[in-house]
Structures are given as structure tokens and as C-alpha cells.
Amino acid sequence: MTPRVRDARALAATLLAGVALAGITPAARAQSLAGRVTASDGTVWVIYPSRPDACGDGEDFIGHLLGNSTFYSGASSYSGNGRWMGRPCLTGPVRVAASVFDHEVTRVRAYVGPVPENHGDARVLTVSASDAVAWLSGLVTKASNRVASDAMLPLIAADAPDPWPLLLRTARADDRPRGVRSAAMMWLGAAVNEHLGIADARDDTPDDEMRSQAVFVMSQRPKSESVPVLIDAARSSPHPAARRAAIFWLGQTGDPRAVDVYAELLGLR
Amino acid sequence: MNRVRTLAAASFLAAAAPAMMASSALAGQSIEARVNAVRDGTVLISFPARPDVCGDGRGSVWTNGSHDGSWRSEWVCVHGPVRVSIGRSAGQTVSVRTHVGGEWTGASATETNLGDVSAPDAARYPVELARTLAGSNAGHALSAATFADGVDISPQLAGLARDDGASTEARKQALFWLGQSDAPSSELVGLDSALRSLPLRKQFTFVLSQRRDDLTTAKLIELATHDPDLQVRKQAMFWLGQSQDPKAIAFFREVLKP
Numbered sequence: 001m002t003p004r005v006r007d008a009r010a011l012a013a014t015l016l017a018g019v020a021l022a023g024i025t026p027a028a029r030a031q032s033l034a035g036r037v038t039a040s041d042g043t044v045w046v047i048y049p050s051r052p053d054a055c056g057d058g059e060d061f062i063g064h065l066l067g068n069s070t071f072y073s074g075a076s077s078y079s080g081n082g083r084w085m086g087r088p089c090l091t092g093p094v095r096v097a098a099s100v101f102d103h104e105v106t107r108v109r110a111y112v113g114p115v116p117e118n119h120g121d122a123r124v125l126t127v128s129a130s131d132a133v134a135w136l137s138g139l140v141t142k143a144s145n146r147v148a149s150d151a152m153l154p155l156i157a158a159d160a161p162d163p164w165p166l167l168l169r170t171a172r173a174d175d176r177p178r179g180v181r182s183a184a185m186m187w188l189g190a191a192v193n194e195h196l197g198i199a200d201a202r203d204d205t206p207d208d209e210m211r212s213q214a215v216f217v218m219s220q221r222p223k224s225e226s227v228p229v230l231i232d233a234a235r236s237s238p239h240p241a242a243r244r245a246a247i248f249w250l251g252q253t254g255d256p257r258a259v260d261v262y263a264e265l266l267g268l269r
Numbered sequence: 270m271n272r273v274r275t276l277a278a279a280s281f282l283a284a285a286a287p288a289m290m291a292s293s294a295l296a297g298q299s300i301e302a303r304v305n306a307v308r309d310g311t312v313l314i315s316f317p318a319r320p321d322v323c324g325d326g327r328g329s330v331w332t333n334g335s336h337d338g339s340w341r342s343e344w345v346c347v348h349g350p351v352r353v354s355i356g357r358s359a360g361q362t363v364s365v366r367t368h369v370g371g372e373w374t375g376a377s378a379t380e381t382n383l384g385d386v387s388a389p390d391a392a393r394y395p396v397e398l399a400r401t402l403a404g405s406n407a408g409h410a411l412s413a414a415t416f417a418d419g420v421d422i423s424p425q426l427a428g429l430a431r432d433d434g435a436s437t438e439a440r441k442q443a444l445f446w447l448g449q450s451d452a453p454s455s456e457l458v459g460l461d462s463a464l465r466s467l468p469l470r471k472q473f474t475f476v477l478s479q480r481r482d483d484l485t486t487a488k489l490i491e492l493a494t495h496d497p498d499l500q501v502r503k504q505a506m507f508w509l510g511q512s513q514d515p516k517a518i519a520f521f522r523e524v525l526k527p
Contacts, residue, residue, distance in 0.1 A: 206499050206502070209499060209503065210493070210499075210502060210503065210506065210524060211524055211525060213502075213503045213506050213507070214506060214521045214524040214525050215525065217506055217507055217509070217510030217521060218510070218521050218525070220510055220511075221510060221518070225518060229521065229522060229525065232525075233525050236527060237525065237527060238527050242525065
């Protein structure tokens with residue numbers, strides 16, 4: 001009997017804890033995760049579920065995030081045939097290595113794929129995708145230029161609703177550093193291309209190449225000339241590779257009209 | 270004593286005469302022959318520069334008043350002679366460096382200073398020299414030729430640009446300096462069929478783009494549209510993009526038209 005009582009108490013305590021956790025708002029949970037991450041200095045690994053298609057080698061590159069032909073490594077991205085293409089791209093959770101100094105996240109680096117058995121002296125926090133998204137959204141919204149920009153990749157890689165509304169707000173936020181807004185535009189451009197089904201469009205013919213070159217060359221012209229042409233091509237070019245290039249280079253112009261076009265093409269506002 | 274003096278004088282004349290005769294003979298020789306007479310070392314020549322050319326004496330050269338727009342006001346631009354140093358090794362010319370303004374520092378044992386030479390002679394020689402030079406040496410040689418005062422070397426530059434036997438670098442440099450010369454754009458455009466390798470054709474698009482006139486813009490549009498080599502088409506399009514010509518913008522719109 002006694003043991004049963006004990007079990008019942010334990011069960012009740014567990015249920016209460018569950019109820020209590022369920023009652024915590026996402027913001028509060030994120031605050032909690034942010035607090036846990038920055039509780040002490042050093043490296044913290046935050047691990048959470050990734051998008052079903054996302055893959056990587058767990059230690060260097062991430063692929064199949066927005067389309068299949070672009071690979072990401074740190075703050076760099078690579079398209080086309082490269083050494084990445086021949087390497088195994090394995091599914092697995094997202095792992096974010098957050099460097100903490102003086103209770104502040106000073107660096108973020110994301111990985112997808114196999115999880116190493118040993119993280120050395122670093123702390124490891126295994127969390128839900130939604131908690132990770134809330135924490136990373138906070139970094140995108142408030143952190144310094146580099147951390148905010150680097151937080152976008154693991155944010156997008158999370159198995160969670162698309163973060164495009166947040167990135168659209170970030171791209172439009174006059175009070176955020178230009179680098180953060182530019183990074184948001186880069187990811188939004190990739191999101192638009194994936195949404196339109198042209199993320200992997202390539203120049204298959206010489207005419208395709210010339211059209212893509214024309215898009216690039218136009219993008220280097222003064223905005224008064226380039227932006228209207230790029231907007232036209234982004235909205236309605238029947239040539240996938242040229243349209244893809246126009247969407248990318250439109251975002252690189254830094255022109256505020258580009259955000260509206262992205263939102264329109266994503267079906268958002 | 271007199272005899273001693275006489276012998277000494279005779280001895281001096283005997284020793285000096287060949288050198289004096291050689292010097293006199295060399296002065297009558299072409300620059301090429303005088304340079305080729307030096308097996309190892311550096312040959313220095315100087316000649317008058319065009320009025321619109323100035324330099325800092327150390328290698329930076331400005332033309333057509335370009336120094337006036339320079340962002341570094343401390344840069345001094347002196348109108349002065351074109352000074353060319355020609356490096357020789359085992360009887361071969363291995364380097365050419367061109368300066369405008371300033372003067373040679375004290376001659377060393379390995380230097381042979383040919384002194385001032387006439388601009389026309391000086392201009393012809395580097396064009397020939399450039400034919401076989403590689404790397405930046407061809408550019409230095411041809412720039413020296415184009416800086417020479419009162420000489421139009423555009424026919425020689427056009428000939429070098431067409432010459433399949435010359436080094437690619439020399440032909441590229443000849444194209445460049447021809448583009449910078451007063452040669453009519455029609456002459457430049459007319460080189461198209463003579464330029465077959467990819468590096469030359471890409472250089473051709475750049476040189477055309479620097480002219481910024483109707484004829485060269487039309488040629489660039491033609492190359493961007495019809496050149497058999499896609500790389501040349503893309504390069505022509507790139508340089509068209511640097512143009513202020515409305516026809517170039519219209520061309521891009523046409524390419525991107527749905």
C-alpha cells in the first residue's frame with residue numbers, strides 16, 4: 001500500500017509539473033531557454049528537431065534546407081557542383097553551438113545531422129523546436145549584428161512553422177543593423193524561390209545564361225534603373241533561372257520595395 | 270722626358286681610340302642594337318613624353334589630366350621624360366619597366382645608360398620588344414611607346430594586336446593601348462575577326478567599352494548577342510552594363526523581356 005501511495009504521489013507531482021509547464025507561455029519558455037543558455041559562460045549546445053528534409057554532416061555543412069542545390073556552412077552558402085555534392089547528407093537534429101561570454105550570446109553556429117557522442121566540457125540542452133524557435137527569434141530580434149544574422153539559419157532549420165513573418169519584420173525594421181536586415185533579405189529571397197518552386201532552377205541553355213547575366217548586370221546599375229527591371233523579372237519572368245536570379249539580386253539592392261515584393265510572392269504582408 | 274710624354278700620349282690615344290670609335294659607332298646604331306650589345310645588366314633610355322603625360326618618377330603615370338581627379342593629393346605628378354629600364358640576362362631582354370618624371374639615380378656598374386634618344390626611335394623599339402615579352406613587361410614596353418611625344422604608334426599597335434605570332438599578353442596590351450590612343454573606333458572594331466582566342470576576345474570587349482561611343486556600343490551589343498563563345502557574350506554584356514548609353518539599358522530590357 002505504501003508503495004502505491006508513494007507512486008500515486010509521484011504521479012500527481014508529475015502531472016502537476018506537466019500542467020504547470022503547459023501553462024507557461026512560449027515567451028516565458030523562451031526566456032527560460034535563453035536564461036539557461038546564458039546562465040554561465042562557455043559553449044552551450046542547444047539541440048532540437050530539424051525540418052524533415054534538412055540534412056548535413058553534423059560538423060560542417062547543411063543542405064536541403066530551401067531547395068536541394070544550395071549548401072550552407074557557417075555564414076557562407078554554396079551552390080552548384082562543389083565538394084558538398086558528393087558528401088553524404090544525413091538527417092538529424094539541429095545543433096546550435098552558442099558561445100556565451102558575460103551572460104551574453106556572442107557567437108552562434110548551426111549544424112544538422114549526426115550528433116557526436118561527446119560534447120566535451122560544453123553544456124548540452126535538448127529542447128523542443130518551438131522553444132528553440134522562440135529563443136532564436138529573440139536573438140534575431142535583439143542580438144548584435146553577427147549573432148542575429150547567424151541565428152537565422154538554425155531558426156529556419158527548426159521543425160516549426162516558417163519564420164518568414166519574423167524575417168519580413170526584421171527586414172523592414174529601421175532600428176536593426178543593416179547587416180541583420182540584409183541577412184533577412186537573403187533568407188527571404190531563398191524562401192521565395194523555394195515557395196515558387198524555382199530554388200533549384202539552373203541555366204540550362206546559353207540563352208538562360210545570358211538572361212541570368214543580364215539580371216546580374218542590371219543589378220549593378222543605379223537603383224532607379226535596376227529595381228523596376230528586377231521587380232518585373234521577379235514577379236513575372238517565365239524563365240525560372242532568370243527569375244530566381246532576379247529575386248536574389250533584388251534583395252541585394254537594399255531597396256525597400258524588395259521586401260514588399262518578397263512578401264507578395266510569399267503570399268504574406 | 271718628352272719621349273716619355275709622347276709615348277704616354279700615344280699610349281693613351283691607342284687605348285682610347287677603339288672606345289671612342291666604338292662609342293661613335295654605337296651612337297649611329299639603332300636602339301635595338303645598342304640594347305642587344307649588353308649581355309647582362311640594365312640598359313637605361315630616356316626620351317620626351319607627351320605633354321598630357323606625367324608621373325611620380327617611381328612608376329605611377331597619369332594621362333589626360335587624370336591626376337587632377339586623384340584622391341591622394343600628396344601624389345606628385347611631374348611632366349618629365351619617359352624613362353625605360355631594360356633588364357638583360359644572357360643576351361636576352363627579360364624585363365622592362367617604365368617611369369615618367371624624375372631621373373636615374375647614380376649609375377651602377379651593371380647599368381648602361383644610353384642617355385636621351387629621339388621619341389620616334391624610342392617609340393618604335395618597345396613595340397617590337399613587346400612582341401615576345403610576357404607578363405607585365407609587355408605592358409611596360411607598350412606604355413613607354415605610347416607615352417613618347419609626337420609619335421602615333423597606333424598602326425604598330427594594331428599590327429601587334431593582329432599578330433598571331435606575338436604573345437597573348439603583348440596582344441592584349443596592344444589592344445588596350447590602341448583603345449586608349451586616338452585611333453578611330455572603326456579601326457578598333459575592325460580588329461574583331463583577327464582576335465580568336467578567348468583572352469583576346471574578352472580583352473576586346475573591355476577595350477571597346479572604354480571608348481563609350483555609338484560604334485563601340487553597337488559592337489558590344491553585337492558581341493553580346495551573336496558571338497559564338499558564351500563567355501565572350503557574357504563579358505560583352507558585363508561591360509555594356511558599365512556603360513551610360515541608353516541603348517545598353519534597352520538591350521538588357523530586351524534580353525529579359527518575357
